[in-house]
Amino acid sequence: MTRQHIAHRMKGISPFHVMQLLARAKELESAGRSIIHMEVGEPDFSSPEPVITAGKNALDAGLTGYAPAAGIPQLRKAIAESYKRTYKIDIDPKRILITPGSSGALQLILGVCVNPGETVMMADPGYPCNQNFVKMFGGIPQQVQVDRKTNYQLTAELVEKAWTAETRAVMVASPSNPTGTLLPKEELAKIHQLVQEKGGILLVDEIYQRLVYGVQSYTALDIANDLFIINSFSKYFGMTGWRVGWLVAPEEYTECIERLSQNIFISSSTSAQYAALRALDPDCEVIFEKRRLDFQERRDFLYTALKEIGFDIPVLPEGAFYLYADCSKFTNDSYSFCWNLLEAEGVAVTPGKDFGENNPQKHIRFAYTNNLALLAEGVRRIKAFIKY
Ligand SMILES: Cc1ncc(COP(=O)(O)O)c(C=O)c1O
Structure with a gap:
């Protein structure tokens, strides 16, 4: 069957670019590569x-x-x-x-x-x-x-x-x-x-x-x-x-x-x-609050580490689990940067392209939805990639 019956509205529905990146990350993982995931907006903690x-x-x-x-x-x-x-x-x-x-x-x-x-x-x-x-x-x-x-x-x-x-x-x-x-x-x-x-x-x-x-x-x-x-x-x-x-x-x-x-x-x-x-x-709240503090620790680590190597993050974000960094010191094409980073070093991050039209090529979103050891390894690999 041809695609002729797909409604016009679907032309306006943009894909989640990071999903393609995630699919490639999974493919690399199943081929035995180690991948550090900082792309998906999902806590690494499972439900209590x-x-x-x-x-x-x-x-x-x-x-x-x-x-x-x-x-x-x-x-x-x-x-x-x-x-x-x-x-x-x-x-x-x-x-x-x-x-x-x-x-x-x-x-x-x-x-x-x-x-x-x-x-x-x-x-x-x-x-x-x-x-x-x-x-x-x-x-x-x-x-x-x-x-x-x-x-x-x-x-x-x-x-x-x-x-x-x-x-x-x-x-x-x-x-x-x-x-x-x-x-x-x-x-x-x-x-x-x-x-x-x-x-x-x-x-x-x-x-x-x-x-x-x-x-x-x-x-x-x-x-x-x-x-x-x-x-x-x-x-x-x-x-x-x-x-x-x-x-x-x-x-x-x-x-x-x-x-x-x-x-x-x-x-x-x-x-x-x-x-x-x-x-x-209330007993579950105790668990969630402990996790919140873990996220805070991760944020503090990643914010400092990324800034140190040259990503520009103008304000310390006070919530969620994301850092939105200006990467123009390294590239004017964040989309290719993210793909190359994944292929070369096995670090998955989200290109600005997923979040709108406002200078997406200059931005990358890092999700700190992984533990500190993995975040540290991610930073080490990013350093190698940008030859810091
Ligand atoms: C800002 C924001 N709103 C809404 C959602 C939708 O989340 P859910 O449908 O899982 O509640 C998300 C998911 O990432 C989000 O980041």
């Missing part, structure tokens, strides 16, 4: 034992059917309680909907709020799937270039300048992927106010919320209720493969979101929701 047991127990108890589209009530309630415990804010569990990862949450919110032809503003560099999600619903991603001057985050001023009659929504992520930088709460409050005045909606991606180092995490729900939050069990909770996330929406939107969710997903995985419920217990 109590979480795995809770998932297994749910299956053993026969909980193998669909869950309610909005999620199991216990998990929605437990998430509300965790907002209360951590941020001292009251959220009605009815405003919390469980989704298949935060990817599911992003699709539901954009599907409910964005009309074809409307634009959705986002930072460039930024999380690559966002623009594809917007396009899936006929929206137009409006990428706003950000740089070191604003800590690679949107500001109220940038949003105001970029706003057009077609702008419908603004998406921000704090901490950000790929830069790991935070959006200060005061600036987010200003963005929120501006978006309200303009009659748009604000979507805040808090997937890396709890992975912050040396600063207090916050939630945008502390600023206002008329905004959308997405979050997930993937990163801080080390549950990428279970596919459980959540969203918090203004009350007026929950019925529509649930209706769309019933149609697109029917429900999120039932057993995974029971596992996620267990992840919110």
